Amino acid sequence: MDMVSTQDQGLKKPTKERSLKAGDRRFAYLILVPAMTAFMVMVFYPFVDAMSMSFFQFTIYDMEPIFIGFDNFVTILSDPYVLASWVTTAIFVVGTTVLTMTLGLAWALLMHQDFQGRAVFRTMTLLPWILPSTVSAFVWAWMLNGKYGVVNAMLLGAGITDESIQFLSDDIGAMMAIILTRTWISIPLFMSFFLAGLQSMDFQQIEAARLDGAGNLTIVRRLIIPHLGPVFLVTGALGMIGNLQQFDIIYALTGGGPIRSTTVLSIEVFKQAFENWDLGMASTIGVLWVFTLMPLVVFYLRSLFKED
């Protein structure tokens, strides 16, 4: 198709359309079409559409969305419930991320050590992650049951408390429950991240430090943690993004209650949209949600593309 007949050879300069890689570029665009279409229809358009809905009043009583400018934003900024759920979200996200990363790192360090039976432990570690959210929520709800729960039985047996704790019907208890359950689910993935980071470490460095007389804790503090520094940042961002998005566990475990004590932004948007059918308000809270996520996503993407 790019043939040039012998008569005019040397006269034709390569033009853009006829250049060697034009076919490759066409192919590259072509194979991008399916994913881009799916993305545009299922992600980008819904996003823009939902965002623009924040300028409208659109409830179950309205036939058509009514443009009301920034009224929704004025409403939510003066709504103590919305601000409270933002704070609840922050507590949940920070608590879960910190706990997950601490335990994930500890578990990765343990799983990096060569001991008999390690393979079994490593395989089993995946378990919490592959259970459906509802199942995980059930498991923990049953364990934390106020009357027959094994956790209460253990606490009572150890003499830590005198009476059963009603975890799921108590403000703080419910928050603890969702943090604990979400942490339990997330540890496997974070262990994998940290384990990958540990495996990329130069073993001779550790041996050299040991010859210099460094002990186990010194090695963790002075060598391993600095080495994992970049991994901490990226997995931290990733973990916070995931926790900010979290809905399933919280909904299945507490439904946002008791009262509103575990109503994070995801629950709030869901309730506004699919229980109150107030789409305008749901979208407005969604905007607040997006702006909370944005800096984390930007940070994560920048660290992914730093080397490209």
Next chain:
Amino acid sequence: MADVKLEKVVKRYGKVETIHGVDLDIKHGEFVVFVGPSGCGKSTLLRMIAGLEEVTEGEVYIGNNQVTNWQPSKREIAMVFQSYALYPHMTVLENMSFGLEVTGQPKDLIEQRVSEASRILKLGDLLDRKPKELSGGQRQRVAIGRTIVRQPEIFLFDEPLSNLDAELRVQMRIEISKLHEQLGNTMIYVTHDQVEAMTMADKIVVLRDGNIEQVGTPLELYHQPVNKFVAGFIGSPKMNFLPVTVLSANSEQVNVLLHDGQKLSLSCDGRTVNEGDKLSLGIRPEHFFSGSEADISLTVDVDVVEQLGGTTYVYSDIDGQPVTIEADSDLELVKGEPMTFSFHLSRCHLFTADDRRLEVALSTPVKEEACA
């Protein structure tokens, strides 16, 4: 016929130009080697001939066709890559037949070509193996086999031997040379190893920083390098360069002063140099004699002695310039002791400060030597 011609070929990546207008003619059946240090553009040039790299400006011709924008598959070429690039999920047989298969060749033709190629390359026993089950040399053979079955007009090799150990490299070098004799096709071969260039090529193209420095037969490059770069690149160990100062010069003769005050008279066209110019006197290590029987004698202190058995290399320096001397192996040399050696004026080359070699004076009867 598959002549290859490059016409003012330029390659730019964004604003960075890596090939600066290269012209080159390759005749049908020639074995041409592109040689140069890494980053000189030799691989880019080969990839432009292959059609794997876009040509920013200029044209590429194969045979009578201007193929600048043709897809690789249309160019009647086949290529052996540095990493061999064997398809890891296919057997040797599938690797070799893939090219014919995807272009829709009939089954019996594929079978016949593959069996012929595997006979030439002695791959018969390996046809059912996957690449990861082969040794380095065997992988190399399969990579070549994959090119042979396609019966291309032109074979392209991109540093094909650089992943092999020294012994295998020599063996494959000979096999590729034999293959060229057998098939008689045009072959273009890229390497950074001047030994490969010298031993295999009909014609060597020396490249530096995206320019062709010199094109010629191996012996032309050895005896008449156009500049210090080519002189230093071709030949091993490298040519020595001694600093000299011009005393007087005319169209037939240049008289220079060596560091120790000896005057040398060389038959070169010296019209472009003036009295007082600093020049470099080039002499290859193998053109030194132990003792003082040749035209000019020098004495240095021995720094390092490397005894290879057949020959001995002596390292020293003259006026700050490192010097390598190939000496008789039965000579007793002691580090730190003085050593006298000599050379013939006919073996010398003179290079100017702006890196040109002074041409042999027209009246000189000697042809073979550089500066007589």
Next chain:
Amino acid sequence: MFELRSWQAKAGFIALLLLIAFFLFFPVYWALSSAFKGNGELYQLEPTMFPSDFYLGHFLTAISEGNLLLQLKNSLLTSTSSALLNAALASLAGYSFAKFEYPAKKPLMLLILSAQMFPFGVLLISIYPMLQAVNLLDTKLGLTISYIVFALPVSTYMMYSYFKQLPNELIEAAKVDGASNIKIFYRIVMPISFPAFITVTLYAFMWSWNDLLYSMTLITSEENRTVGPGLLLRYINENNSDWGGAMAASFLAAAPVVFVFALLQKQFIGGVTSGAVK
């Protein structure tokens, strides 16, 4: 890595190991053991560690009453097909990003990846009426398509980083051999990248398999209901007292996937981490 010569070091290591292992694995054990306890044993103030008699009643009712098996089938169907669809789209897009140069490449890639900034709950606000408009609300197809939202961005990046480290020479060799771009993709690139394809499929599968939000909102009929909302609706209500049944049903719901992962886990751990963090 650790030097465990002294008994203190050994004891510390084992204590930490047991502590976290208890946190990770005890809940699973407890759920399983509860599933085998009769109601009498289940609802007593001092719980027993082991089921005294292996009571299978909860399992039988979990299967015979309600639609657990239908829901499981729906879940596996929607999750598997959306995972495969997702992996196919991600492979094509990832290949385009990894092995070709074109001006719009970087902006498009950033656009797709920035989707992590779009909360799934917010997208659902628009996806719901959209599916309604094309009559896909309360259908398995609608749910399958919606699940693309979860995993496509990260899957694309995972395939991209896998393809990125495939040697260019392999593709060039096929090109010189005369293969078209399409043939190179399905004869050379995809067969070599099969492990990555499986990893991405599993990754996407996990997203939809774990999902509650979309399946709860987009599916309303009993016949299309998936496992997550199914369990929730059946066991969490005003008088949620059937914990034995909930544990047994949970175990049954989780079993098939646990089995698949047990087979594939080794490759999966490596695969997921190599994509998300450099």
